[in-house]
Amino acid sequence: MNNKEETRYDYFLIWGNGLHHKDGILDIIREEKSLKIIKIFEHKIKNMKKFVKEVYSHDYAPYQHLKDKTKYLLSTDPKVIFIFVKNKNKDEDYFGDNEYRHIESKTIRKLKEIIRNKYNEKKEEKRTENHVIHASDNENQTDYILKYLGHQEGIDLFEPYSDIISIKELQTTGVYVVKEIPMQNIYCSIISSDYPKKIKTITKIENSPHFKYVDGDKDSYIEYINKFQGTLLQDNHNPEVFDNLIKSFHYLDKDNSTGYILTKKLRDQKYIILDGLHRASILKHKNEKHIISAVLE
């Protein structure tokens, strides 16, 4: 469980009727500074009725009410997008009456309403209750839905694996060698242009859409993100986030001394990036000849 008392993990779920507003919804969530998007992923639904029941299985409203309220979902696109966030401002309070009284995060509740007001279908200029988005009331619901999606570790999935190195949920042996590597020996793995025939291609950093973006060719990166976000790309990347990184990036500075680019050794002194292609592209563009990397053993 998330042991940092001041934070909690929450999720938003974009229903099929809101998928065409995905970018707008993500922008609204990104603008909320107390939320940090951790994962974005698409989920295809085999049985909508069953799925809706699972999502609302921890809800506080009476079952019949939920059944009526979610009827419209049975005819929506059987695809949803999950956006998991770290909520740094829980701001919890009680909502509902009597046996339906429950705790919610005001931050999440407020944002959910903003999104619904903006994107829920309107009839006679009034917002309908056919919601485009659902959000968790508490961390247990986030834990439950992750387990339902097949992540048995629940919210522990988001806890950093290492106390020292800033790496994301990587199952490793916990042995890293931190050393300088010549930039020319570093390769990256990107989604193949032949996808879905071939999933990934190993190439030089300068051939990646990430490097091209830093170099001024922004379209290929934008196209790459738009095409694969939520499926093969699940981190919170978009041009605006990348622009901010480019502007403020200082590799391994005092405040981020262990934010290493994570690599793994291949043959012939070559290394492949496991985490940090955006950062490596910036360093490559700055013409750095060597970088300090944590090499996974």
Next chain:
Amino acid sequence: MNDKNLKKIFDYIQNDEYIVIKLDENTLGDHGKDVDIYCKNISIIGKKIMHIANSLLKTREYDQIKLIENKNEKHVYIDFYKNNNLNFRFDLFGKSPNFKNLTIKKEFFSDCLKNRIKKTIIKNTSTFNIFIPNENHDLLFRYIEYTENHAERPEKIKHLHYVSSMLTDKNKIFIFLSSISLYVLKKDTERKNTLYIKNCIFSIKRILKKLLRI
């Protein structure tokens, strides 16, 4: 690790809560040696050591730093390598280790941090401060080290010799023995085994009774 680099690291963590345990001032920094550090927050201390390590990699004073981490045990080795040889190791503990023969109350480690003392190290041209446990806690650490490891590593007798050499008067002996009774519990595996066997016999008897009733 030379005195200048030791100074850089210990100066950088001077405002953090840690203690160097079983300090041997004479060999601190020597080739192939290690230093054991118990940290209140292993993440902060580990990241700060790595910050200095990054600068030492850039100046080519070391060619690689190996980080071996057991997150569940909150135990990290930070190994400094020069020409592919282990030069010096920082052995960081973020919680009480699991001991084989003893059970140490968790209050022991927080009390050690609370009552730590500052020690000034003068090494070659460098002077820096480090935090160590107070004398009584230090003796307890050495006693634990001896009890845990002397069966496999007879050289650990040195810790017992050290403890006995430091217990020079009745008052010190009294405080030391009181601390043992306060913090150290002997693992009662024998009792556990007896209980386990008793439970097994009880279960078998119950099953037999049921079977006989049928």
